[in-house]
Amino acid sequence: MKKVKVFITLKESVLDPQGQAVMQSLHNMDYQNVKDVRIGKYIELEVEDSADVAEQVDAICDKLLANTVIENYRYEIGEEIHS
Amino acid sequence: MKTAVIVFPGSNCDQDMYYAIKDGLGEEVEYVWHAETSLDGFDAVMIPGGFSYGDYLRSGAIARFAGIMPAVIKAAGEGKPVLGVCNGFQILLEAGLLPGAMLKNKHLKFICETVNLKVENNHTLFTSLYKQDEMIRIPIAHGEGNYYCDDETLQELKNEHRIIFTYNGENPNGSRADIAGIMNKAGNVLGMMPHPERAADALLGSDDGLRLFQSILNHWRESAHAAYTS
Numbered sequence: 306m307k308k309v310k311v312f313i314t315l316k317e318s319v320l321d322p323q324g325q326a327v328m329q330s331l332h333n334m335d336y337q338n339v340k341d342v343r344i345g346k347y348i349e350l351e352v353e354d355s356a357d358v359a360e361q362v363d364a365i366c367d368k369l370l371a372n373t374v375i376e377n378y379r380y381e382i383g384e385e386i387h388s
Numbered sequence: 389m390k391t392a393v394i395v396f397p398g399s400n401c402d403q404d405m406y407y408a409i410k411d412g413l414g415e416e417v418e419y420v421w422h423a424e425t426s427l428d429g430f431d432a433v434m435i436p437g438g439f440s441y442g443d444y445l446r447s448g449a450i451a452r453f454a455g456i457m458p459a460v461i462k463a464a465g466e467g468k469p470v471l472g473v474c475n476g477f478q479i480l481l482e483a484g485l486l487p488g489a490m491l492k493n494k495h496l497k498f499i500c501e502t503v504n505l506k507v508e509n510n511h512t513l514f515t516s517l518y519k520q521d522e523m524i525r526i527p528i529a530h531g532e533g534n535y536y537c538d539d540e541t542l543q544e545l546k547n548e549h550r551i552i553f554t555y556n557g558e559n560p561n562g563s564r565a566d567i568a569g570i571m572n573k574a575g576n577v578l579g580m581m582p583h584p585e586r587a588a589d590a591l592l593g594s595d596d597g598l599r600l601f602q603s604i605l606n607h608w609r610e611s612a613h614a615a616y617t618s
Contacts, residue, residue: 319536322492322562369453372446372482374489375536 306351308383309362313371314345345376351386358382389608392420392430394460394476396451401437401473401585408588409434413601422454431608432469433460435476437529437583447490447532448478457483469513469604470577474530477569477579486572486579487545488537494562498531502593504556505568505582509549512571513607514578517599523556524596526582528568533581535563535570545570553580 315321324342331339348370352358362380371378391409395402402419409417420427422440427433440451451457464470464485472480480486493499502525507518518524537545542564545551553569561581569580584597 318538319491320494320562322494322496322534326496369449370445372449372489374481374487374538375491 306386307354307358308386309350309352309358309380310383311348311350311362311366311370311378311380312345313348313366313376313378315343316375316377319375354385389431389605390416390418390429391432391434392418392427393434393436394422394456395419395436396422396438396440396454398440398442399436399438399475401475401583404583404585405434405436405473408585408598408601412588412598413605415605420456422451422456424456425459427456427459427463430463430468432604433463433471435460435470435472435479436585437474437476440475440479443475443532446478446482447475448480448482451475451479452482461485464572464574464577467574467576469607471514471600471604472577472579473583473585474528474533474581477581478532480577480579485577486570487541488535488570490532491534491536491562492532493530493534493560496531498529499533499560500527500529501560502527502587503560503568503582505553506556508551508554509571511549512552512575512578512603514571514600514603515552516603516606518603525587525594526584526597527586527594528560528582529586530561530581533561533563535561535567535581537564548573552578553582 323344328342366378393405478490505524507522510518510520550571552571554566555568559566571578584600587594587597
């Protein structure tokens with residue numbers, strides 16, 4: 306089994322109202338040095354090891370985990386998990 | 389006209405849709421559970437509002453892979469009227485039957501109120517009983533109705549007159565070009581955030597939504613008649 310860490314972020318061109326609200330709150334807390342906040346998603350998958358894990362994860366992200374109209378994704382395929 | 393109302397776990401406007409068609413329109417209507425795989429025998433398909441699968445991951449993302457969806461896509465391909473309202477619109481976007489995506493409302497609030505809409509195109513099977521540029525009052529109830537698409541798609545929607553409804557006056561959710569509802573290229577799939585089924589009887593405060601269903605019925609009668617005489 307491989308652990309796959311998937312990071313989904315909003316595209317640069319897409320406004321992030323949640324991120325803007327969090328940034329406003331940080332500014333209210335006097336963290337004026339925070340210049341931008343973008344909120345994304347982090348998803349962990351445990352996938353049976355095979356030669357085409359990366360190909361499968363690409364398909365999984367394109368089809369379901371990310372909406373590529375508004376989101377980008379990247380992932381890390383981690384070490385073997387021994388159970 | 390026999391209409392299917394698709395029911396997902398978490399749909400909550402399915403009964404409103406059912407009664408708008410049964411009592412408002414006086415036509416035959418049936419619920420179709422998401423695990424079904426056929427829509428044969430139905431003349432029109434309604435995807436109602438709600439929170440299918442708890443809006444997990446993204447609104448509509450999981451519903452898009454429900455067992456009934458290949459049949460919805462098939463019905464759309466056959467030219468049958470397919471209407472997605474609110475969460476139904478989100479599902480149609482996720483399924484790729486309509487272009488673009490939904491973002492959280494600009495001010496992050498769930499908005500539940502009756503808004504003014506402008507009918508941007510009345511030359512459609514969904515809007516033929518409205519006047520061009522008519523102002524109508526229809527309720528909205530959503531947290532993710534901030535329609536987004538890229539510049540190219542927006543231009544295409546404008547050029548092809550596929551923006552069907554826009555918010556008139558204040559834009560409640562920050563959607564691009566004040567978009568409240570759009571149609572596919574073929575003209576038989578409409579997605580809209582406002583709820584016409586909640587405005588299908590004057591007792592509900594407005595019956596402006598009823599003409600949308602009547603337009604679909606008129607279209608069906610005309611095409612059924614054309615098929616009969618040809």
